[in-house]
Amino acid sequence: MAQSKGQLPEIIPTKDIWVGDKNAQVKMVMYGDYESEVCSKANIIVNQLMEKYEGKLQFNFRHFPLTRIHQRAHKAAEASVGAAQEGKFWPMHNLLFEHRRRLGTISLKEYAKEAGVTDKNFLTKLVDSVYGWSVRADLLEGADKGIKDVPVFYLNDTLYKGQINLNALSKEIDGLLKSKKAPAAKKTVAVKKRA
Secondary structure, eight states: OOOOTTOOOOOOOGGGOEEEOTTOSEEEEEEEOTTOHHHHHHHHHHHHHHHHTTTTEEEEEEEOOOTTTOTTHHHHHHHHHHHHTTTOHHHHHHHHHHTTTOOOHHHHHHHHHHHTOOOTTHHHHHHTTTTHHHHHHHHHHHHHTTOOSSOEEEETTEEOOSOOSHHHHHHHHHHHHHHTOOOOOOOOOOOOOOO
């Protein structure tokens, strides 16, 4: 869609980017930081859960970069939002965690290309912080919920307080599936398959 001069493009926010069946009984949200080792390990668990509970679990990732200790996490989060504008959020998301120790701006451009992003102005938009407010919106939402450290998980809008491992999360998901308590329907954009 063409835009008039001076008009800002509409940015798809991360809260609208889900993976998995939109009718899934369990909705899982993770607040995380792309430079965090613990979040990277949690992402591996999420990928395992998505496979294990295919059709029963839907997942959404929200940005909570811990910028005091991870100077490159915010820009990496912006890069994932940039990739999301072309439907490439999930491939970019996984690449960022996979390369969490190498998140310089030039590397982010390489990962975007690898994820399938074709925007010739991707690097310029990254440098100009076009997607900075989208990341900040997630961060402020997390702060409003009292989040101070990540990863943090919500299952069907309820804070998960257990251990972050495959067995503990599986047990919690199994309990929600048995309860047959469906979550409130959420407005979502087209769901893309994870790479």
